[in-house]
Amino acid sequence: MGQKGFFTDTTLCIGCKACEVACKQWNQLPDDGFQFTGMSYDNSGHLGSSTWRHVAFVERPVPSPTQNTAGMAFSWLMASDVCKHCQRAGCLEACPTGAIIRTEFDTVYVQPDVCNGCGYCVTACPFGVIDRREDDGRAWKCTLCYDRLGEDMTPACAKACPTASIQFGDVEELRERAHRRVEQLHEKGLDAAYLYGADAENQPGTGGLNAFFLLVDKPEVYNLPPDPVVPTMKGKDAWASMGWGALGMAVMAIGAVLLGREVAR
Amino acid sequence: MSDDIRPEDLEKRQDGRNIDSRLGVLAGEGAQQRVKGIDEANPSRGLLRTRPSQSGVNAESPSYYGQPAIKEPVWIWSIPLYFYVGGVAGAASVLGAAADVFGGERMEGLGRRCRWVGTAGDIVSSGLLIYDLGRPTRFLNMLRVFRPTSPMSVGSWVLVGSGAMNTASLLFAGRRGWLGRAGEGAAIAAGLLGLPLAGYTAVLIANTAVPIWQATRKSLPLLFMSSAMAGAGSLMELLPHPKRDEKVLHLFSAMGKVGELLAGVAVQHEASRLEVLVRPLKHGPSGTLWKAAKVCTAASLALGVWPGRRKWMKVARALLGSAGALLTRFAVFRAGKVSASDPQTTFQPQRQGMGAAEVTGHTHASDGKPFKFPLPVLHEASALPRREIPAARHLESELGPEPPTAPTP
Numbered sequence: 001m002g003q004k005g006f007f008t009d010t011t012l013c014i015g016c017k018a019c020e021v022a023c024k025q026w027n028q029l030p031d032d033g034f035q036f037t038g039m040s041y042d043n044s045g046h047l048g049s050s051t052w053r054h055v056a057f058v059e060r061p062v063p064s065p066t067q068n069t070a071g072m073a074f075s076w077l078m079a080s081d082v083c084k085h086c087q088r089a090g091c092l093e094a095c096p097t098g099a100i101i102r103t104e105f106d107t108v109y110v111q112p113d114v115c116n117g118c119g120y121c122v123t124a125c126p127f128g129v130i131d132r133r134e135d136d137g138r139a140w141k142c143t144l145c146y147d148r149l150g151e152d153m154t155p156a157c158a159k160a161c162p163t164a165s166i167q168f169g170d171v172e173e174l175r176e177r178a179h180r181r182v183e184q185l186h187e188k189g190l191d192a193a194y195l196y197g198a199d200a201e202n203q204p205g206t207g208g209l210n211a212f213f214l215l216v217d218k219p220e221v222y223n224l225p226p227d228p229v230v231p232t233m234k235g236k237d238a239w240a241s242m243g244w245g246a247l248g249m250a251v252m253a254i255g256a257v258l259l260g261r262e263v264a265r
Numbered sequence: 266m267s268d269d270i271r272p273e274d275l276e277k278r279q280d281g282r283n284i285d286s287r288l289g290v291l292a293g294e295g296a297q298q299r300v301k302g303i304d305e306a307n308p309s310r311g312l313l314r315t316r317p318s319q320s321g322v323n324a325e326s327p328s329y330y331g332q333p334a335i336k337e338p339v340w341i342w343s344i345p346l347y348f349y350v351g352g353v354a355g356a357a358s359v360l361g362a363a364a365d366v367f368g369g370e371r372m373e374g375l376g377r378r379c380r381w382v383g384t385a386g387d388i389v390s391s392g393l394l395i396y397d398l399g400r401p402t403r404f405l406n407m408l409r410v411f412r413p414t415s416p417m418s419v420g421s422w423v424l425v426g427s428g429a430m431n432t433a434s435l436l437f438a439g440r441r442g443w444l445g446r447a448g449e450g451a452a453i454a455a456g457l458l459g460l461p462l463a464g465y466t467a468v469l470i471a472n473t474a475v476p477i478w479q480a481t482r483k484s485l486p487l488l489f490m491s492s493a494m495a496g497a498g499s500l501m502e503l504l505p506h507p508k509r510d511e512k513v514l515h516l517f518s519a520m521g522k523v524g525e526l527l528a529g530v531a532v533q534h535e536a537s538r539l540e541v542l543v544r545p546l547k548h549g550p551s552g553t554l555w556k557a558a559k560v561c562t563a564a565s566l567a568l569g570v571w572p573g574r575r576k577w578m579k580v581a582r583a584l585l586g587s588a589g590a591l592l593t594r595f596a597v598f599r600a601g602k603v604s605a606s607d608p609q610t611t612f613q614p615q616r617q618g619m620g621a622a623e624v625t626g627h628t629h630a631s632d633g634k635p636f637k638f639p640l641p642v643l644h645e646a647s648a649l650p651r652r653e654i655p656a657a658r659h660l661e662s663e664l665g666p667e668p669p670t671a672p673t674p
Binding site for chain 2: 026027028029030039045046049050052056058060061062077090093094095096097098099112114115116117118119120122123124125126127128130131132133135136137138139140143145146147194196197202203204205206215217218219220221222223224225226227228229231232233234235237238239241242244245246248249250252253254255256257258259260261
């Protein structure tokens with residue numbers, strides 16, 4: 001089985017949205033309506049309950065050494081965003097029903113027949129990936145094509161990607177490939193290339209991502225958080241604080257009873 | 266499964282999938298998603314806050330067209346109302362157990378009334394929680410597993426346990442023999458469970474990615490628990506009660522109100538570490554709610570120390586105390602929603618070292634840049650050894666003076 005994941009190399013993305021379409025078709029997801037957002041060529045906005053792949057389009061007034069824009073100070077950034085299938089997944093650790101599980105492929109999967117739509121995973125995801133569909137009442141996100149993996153097939157988005165921007169495989173192997181790619185880009189003069197979430201060292205807050213990215217600008221430009229953290233890591237502080245609060249409350253309740261008793265005589 | 270979509274249903278309505286049911290089998294992973302007609306694309310999206318086709322990449326702190334970075338909590342009004350009701354139920358159970366154990370015979374009536382409030386609160390709480398679920402018919406799935414990492418799972422079990430214990434104590438306490446003793450034990454157990462019941466809701470919202478809730482995680486439980494005391498005391502003062510219980514209730518609710526005001530200051534102080542974080546508590550509707558809560562609580566306290574003991578003053582005091590407790594929950598809830606909708610509230614604290622760095626003590630963000638003015642890390646964690654990851658050497662337009670890096674402890 002091994003750890004399966006995606007390596008999304010955004011320098012190869014041409015913004016064709018084949019991944020969005022393939023994902024919708026394979027998973028038979030309802031459409032997002034057909035509105036114009038005005039955000040460059042991006043008309044799906046953000047990942048959501050029925051949008052499991054989302055291509056971000058950024059038009060930068062900055063030249064890029066790897067893009068020929070006829071001398072203009074301009075370059076494109078396109079990035080296909082997806083659920084990150086974190087090693088420490090906020091949604092999984094928050095799910096009170098056990099609907100969200102870690103599969104044999106080390107991916108994070110929501111079981112639709114168990115989810116009761118409490119909405120806690122939605123607030124627990126530091127990337128804003130999982131969402132509850134209003135009509136449906138349940139939380140949904142990318143499954144890393146769990147049904148296809150079981151048949152030894154490649155996930156639909158990676159299968160459909162025409163430029164190998166989305167690469168699917170064993171996470172270890174993808175990491176090596178990604179490091180080589182970054183070095184190659186640095187040699188070509190694209191100094192800004194780096195890996196986002198490749199391992200626990202790079203992103204201690206999530207323990208590394210099974211679906212990690214090669215980016216060439218700040219993560220915020222792609223709507224990715226610069227230093228995400230699984231909420232559970234900080235939840236301990238709140239539990240400790242509640243413990244002190246409980247002690248104080250017990251003392252005050254007993255104090256009120258004893259003092260009130262004294263007066264009542 | 267009853268949720269399956271049948272092909273004939275699809276023919277009846279255009280459901281946005283555009284799948285001809287004669288040609289395609291609906292067996293995909295997302296085919297079960299229920300659709301009520303073609304949905305609006307992200308109906309919550311308002312006007313863009315940036316110029317179209319210009320995502321502000323050159324700004325000091327860029328964002329993606331001003332789009333939110335995380336999802337807004339999907340909960341509705343019933344959740345903050347539950348925070349209040351559950352808190353009242355918990356605090357009442359605590360007071361009831363204290364009255365049973367330390368109050369002697371004189372306080373028996375108070376203990377029983379507290380347990381009635383606790384039981385009613387537990388039942389109403391369950392109703393409010395089930396009402397908010399996307400799939401209310403599956404509320405029992407909350408009790409499929411016990412998951413210590415999930416405050417919601419812990420809280421579900423606490424609420425169920427508290428309801429069971431309160432009910433048992435109402436049924437059996439005061440009877441003769443072992444049943445009566447079991448009832449008394451249940452009353453004490455309900456009191457013990459009342460402590461986490463009053464506080465876990467704060468842990469639940471602090472344990473999320475919502476910036477303001479996460480940032481105030483140390484003071485929020487204290488605010489919610491003292492607010493629960495103020496709410497329970499005020500409610501019991503409004504309900505009919507004998508004169509000899511008055512002093513206890515007044516003391517209990519007054520302590521709660523003092524705690525509520527102090528913890529409110531602490532919450533605001535904790536959020537004030539960064540301007541973007543505290544903004545929802547100062548401005549807009551959530552800021553108004555927050556101020557109104559404080560005013561109600563303070564006015565209620567003032568009426569308590571005012572000379573004169575007229576009936577209307579007692580009623581006004583209890584009403585103001587209840588309003589303060591209720592508004593506190595709604596203010597915190599609204600502030601969280603506002604906080605989640607602004608990408609800068611997510612990004613800027615993380616850039617300042619208030620993301621994962623607070624816990625793990627590393628010194629660089631995921632793009633290899635050092636944090637700006639890193640805040641002191643809470644515990645002695647040495648910075649993680651960084652392998653030579655090829656980090657970004659950023660574009661000249663962004664290069665400023667190197668910010669100071671964290672002194673390694």
